[in-house]
Amino acid sequence: MAKIDPRTEIKEFLSSRRARITPERAGLPAYGGNRRVEGLRREEVALLAGVSVDYYVRLERGSLTGASDGVLDALAAALQLDEAERDHLFHLARQPRAPGGPRAVTVRPALQQVLDAITDAPAWICNGRYDVLAVNHLARALYSPVLAGPRRPANTARFVYLDPGAAKAFFVDYDRIACDVAAKLRMEAGRDPHDEELIALVGELSARSELFRQRWASQDVRLHRSGRKRLHHPVVGRLDLDVESMEMPAEPGLLMNIYTAPAGTATADGLALLASWAAGLGHPRLGRRQGQSGSP
Structure with a gap:
C-alpha cells in the first residue's frame, strides 16, 4: 500500500454505511420489489440528511472538504452512525492536508x-x-x-x-x-x-x-x-x-x-x-x- 487516498476512503466508507441500511430501518417506504442497490439509494440518504441529491453525490465521491459540522451531523444521523463512525466521518472531512511530524516510538x-x-x-x-x-x-x-x-x-x-x-x-x-x-x-x-x-x-x-x-x-x-x-x-x-x-x-x-x-x-x-x-x-x-x- 503506497498511500491511503482520502477520497477513496470517504467514498468507500459512505457507500458501505449506506449499503447496510434498509428503507424500513430508515423509516422510508420501499417502493418497488426489485431495488438495484443494496441498502439506501443516494437520493434517499440526501432526503434523510436534508441536502440535495447532487450535493450528496459529490460528498460520496470523496469531496467532504468544506462540509459544515451541521451537514456532517445530518449525514451521520441519516446513515445511523455510531459514535466511532461519526468521529471517523469528521476525521475524514477534516484530514490534514500535509504530513505532520514523525510519530513517537519511545516514551519519556x-x-x-x-x-x-x-x-x-x-x-x-x-x-x-x-x-x-x-x-x-x-x-x-x-x-x-x-x-x-x-x-x-x-x-x-x-x-x-x-x-x-x-x-x-x-x-x-x-x-x-x-x-x-x-x-x-x-x-x-x-x-x-x-x-x-x-x-x-x-x-x-x-x-x-x-x-x-x-x-x-x-x-x-x-x-x-x-x-x-x-x-x-x-x-x-x-x-x-x-x-x-x-x-x-x-x-x-x-x-x-x-x-x-x-x-x-x-x-x-x-x-x-x-x-x-x-x-x-x-x-x-x-x-x-x-x-x-x-x-x-
Missing part, C-alpha cells in the same frame, strides 16, 4: 516511572498503530507471547494477524480482537492518512493476511474503550481482565492501558501468580534493537 522516562510505580497491575503504553512502547514488569510478563519476537517496537496487530496460531492461543476472543484491531487501525488512518509507518503497517498486513484484507475492507471503525479482555497465559492460565484504556493529553496519540481484576477472583489470584513468575524474568526494558530505526 517520567512515563516509564509511572508505569513502574504501578506494581499490582499490568500497565503499558502504545500508540494508535499498536506499537508496544513501554511496559511495567507485570505487563512484560502478561504480554510475553506478544513480546517474544526480536522486532522492536513489538506490535500487537502484527502478532494478531501474522502469528495467528500464537494469537489464537493467547486471546480467548480472537475473532473479536482481530475485528477490533483492524477497526482501530482504520480509525487511526482516518485521523492521519499521511502517517507513513501506519501506511507501511497496513500494507504489510494486507500483503500477508487474507483475514486482515477482509477486516480492512469492511470499513468498520472502533474507538479505544475500556472493557473486558480474556487471555490464556502460557504460564498462569486463563485471566479475565478489566481494561482501562486512557488517552494521554500531554502525549497525543499515546494510550495507557491498565489491566485489573476484582479481589478474591481467580483472575486476581492469577495476577499474583504472574507477579511471582515476573519477579524471576529479569527481562530488559523495551527498546529498539541496536541499529534499528524505530519503524514498526
Whole structure:
C-alpha cells in the first residue's frame, strides 16, 4: 500500500454505511420489489440528511472538504452512525492536508516511572498503530507471547494477524480482537492518512493476511474503550481482565492501558501468580534493537 487516498476512503466508507441500511430501518417506504442497490439509494440518504441529491453525490465521491459540522451531523444521523463512525466521518472531512511530524516510538522516562510505580497491575503504553512502547514488569510478563519476537517496537496487530496460531492461543476472543484491531487501525488512518509507518503497517498486513484484507475492507471503525479482555497465559492460565484504556493529553496519540481484576477472583489470584513468575524474568526494558530505526 503506497498511500491511503482520502477520497477513496470517504467514498468507500459512505457507500458501505449506506449499503447496510434498509428503507424500513430508515423509516422510508420501499417502493418497488426489485431495488438495484443494496441498502439506501443516494437520493434517499440526501432526503434523510436534508441536502440535495447532487450535493450528496459529490460528498460520496470523496469531496467532504468544506462540509459544515451541521451537514456532517445530518449525514451521520441519516446513515445511523455510531459514535466511532461519526468521529471517523469528521476525521475524514477534516484530514490534514500535509504530513505532520514523525510519530513517537519511545516514551519519556517520567512515563516509564509511572508505569513502574504501578506494581499490582499490568500497565503499558502504545500508540494508535499498536506499537508496544513501554511496559511495567507485570505487563512484560502478561504480554510475553506478544513480546517474544526480536522486532522492536513489538506490535500487537502484527502478532494478531501474522502469528495467528500464537494469537489464537493467547486471546480467548480472537475473532473479536482481530475485528477490533483492524477497526482501530482504520480509525487511526482516518485521523492521519499521511502517517507513513501506519501506511507501511497496513500494507504489510494486507500483503500477508487474507483475514486482515477482509477486516480492512469492511470499513468498520472502533474507538479505544475500556472493557473486558480474556487471555490464556502460557504460564498462569486463563485471566479475565478489566481494561482501562486512557488517552494521554500531554502525549497525543499515546494510550495507557491498565489491566485489573476484582479481589478474591481467580483472575486476581492469577495476577499474583504472574507477579511471582515476573519477579524471576529479569527481562530488559523495551527498546529498539541496536541499529534499528524505530519503524514498526
